[in-house]
Amino acid sequence: MKQDYRHALVFGLERGLLNLPSDADRWAMFNAVPLPHAPSGLISALVCEQPFRPLFQELQKAGYQVEPVLADRLQDGYGAVIVCAGRDRRVNEFNIVRAWNWCKTGGSVIIAGDKTSGISSLRKWAARFGNIADSFSKFHAMVFTVVKRGSEDIELPMLERSADGYEMAEGMFSADGPDTGSSMLANHFSDRISGRVADLGAGWGFLSVELLRRSGRIASLSLFEADWHALEAAKRNLKTATCDLEFHWCDVTSEFRKTPYDWVVMNPPFHTGRAADPELGKRFIAVAASTLPAGGKLLMVANRNLPYEQTLDAMFRGYEILETGNGFKVIEARK
Numbered sequence: 077m078k079q080d081y082r083h084a085l086v087f088g089l090e091r092g093l094l095n096l097p098s099d100a101d102r103w104a105m106f107n108a109v110p111l112p113h114a115p116s117g118l119i120s121a122l123v124c125e126q127p128f129r130p131l132f133q134e135l136q137k138a139g140y141q142v143e144p145v146l147a148d149r150l151q152d153g154y155g156a157v158i159v160c161a162g163r164d165r166r167v168n169e170f171n172i173v174r175a176w177n178w179c180k181t182g183g184s185v186i187i188a189g190d191k192t193s194g195i196s197s198l199r200k201w202a203a204r205f206g207n208i209a210d211s212f213s214k215f216h217a218m219v220f221t222v223v224k225r226g227s228e229d230i231e232l233p234m235l236e237r238s239a240d241g242y243e244m245a246e247g248m249f250s251a252d253g254p255d256t257g258s259s260m261l262a263n264h265f266s267d268r269i270s271g272r273v274a275d276l277g278a279g280w281g282f283l284s285v286e287l288l289r290r291s292g293r294i295a296s297l298s299l300f301e302a303d304w305h306a307l308e309a310a311k312r313n314l315k316t317a318t319c320d321l322e323f324h325w326c327d328v329t330s331e332f333r334k335t336p337y338d339w340v341v342m343n344p345p346f347h348t349g350r351a352a353d354p355e356l357g358k359r360f361i362a363v364a365a366s367t368l369p370a371g372g373k374l375l376m377v378a379n380r381n382l383p384y385e386q387t388l389d390a391m392f393r394g395y396e397i398l399e400t401g402n403g404f405k406v407i408e409a410r411k
């Protein structure tokens with residue numbers, strides 16, 4: 077395993093470099109990840125929040141107490157809240173403010189992140205709340221602590237947004253409004269799409285809403301999405317839908333249960349963390365192929381340079397590129 081902020085955090089905790097609360101305190105961890113060789117006692121003292129299903133499952137397997145969203149800020153406050161910085165700056169700021177509000181006076185907000193996640197500028201930003209204590213760099217990462225002063229809450233930054241009549245939020249895919257590739261795909265939706273339909277990696281529901289807008293022949297629509305917040309937004313965006321709806325918070329690559337859909341639509345993910353990972357898109361194609369019965373159709377969009385043709389060739393009876401443009405390709409495949 078590459079050494080990163082997780083190792084730096086454990087290093088700081090073990091060496092006493094961080095201003096730790098007493099044993100009796102409860103701790104929380106936002107955007108939690110399993111820690112390598114975590115100090116004994118830490119896992120049982122921690123309550124974790126992780127809305128991304130694959131990481132949620134990793135935490136569960138490693139024995140952590142974890143919820144997709146923590147609702148309980150504790151009457152007396154947490155002794156410490158660890159914030160793992162992710163790739164979205166506004167979400168990091170949101171989590172730091174929430175950690176501050178959830179800490180008891182004198183408690184520690186401990187922030188850890190890789191240098192590539194903009195942790196240095198986050199440290200400057202966090203200095204507005206109080207003195208930065210216990211700051212160190214290690215393993216291409218930085219860890220620092222802000223000690224909570226006073227008992228007043230700080231107003232949380234707004235993450236929710238709306239665009240073109242849809243609801244979404246910072247941190248989700250296409251948080252500024254419909255994605256160009258997804259919009260291209262939606263232009264191929266019509267009444268010919270009918271019956272039972274699955275939307276894999278549904279995000280905040282753009283493709284599903286467009287399907288229902290452009291086809292009156294959909295009997296049921298099942299949305300599968302790993303990001304808890306995006307799926308909650310999809311529920312809001314589909315609140316007026318009249319067909320049967322199912323929402324599954326799941327990792328499509330590991331938890332999908334085969335069902336005979338008539339159609340699958342998707343704009344599959346192709347990033348794991350920050351790194352491009354076309355294998356992820358290929359796994360989505362394999363799941364679509366495995367769930368569609370003979371004659372079932374897959375309609376998808378992908379970045380033009382992603383190498384999905386071989387996988388489609390191997391797993392479908394045939395496929396056609398319906399459109400290319402703006403760096404994307406829209407593909408229809410038949411099982």
Ligand SMILES: C[S@@+](CC[C@H](N)C(=O)[O-])C[C@H]1O[C@@H](n2cnc3c(N)ncnc32)[C@H](O)[C@@H]1O
Nearest residue numbers: 249258277278279282301302303327328343345
């Ligand atoms: C390219 S986005 C498409 C979102 C939406 N369908 C649209 O067109 O706007 C891919 C989506 O897949 C989700 N995703 C990533 N990995 C996943 C996984 N393993 N299982 C399920 N969904 C996943 C992401 O959270 C993201 O919302």
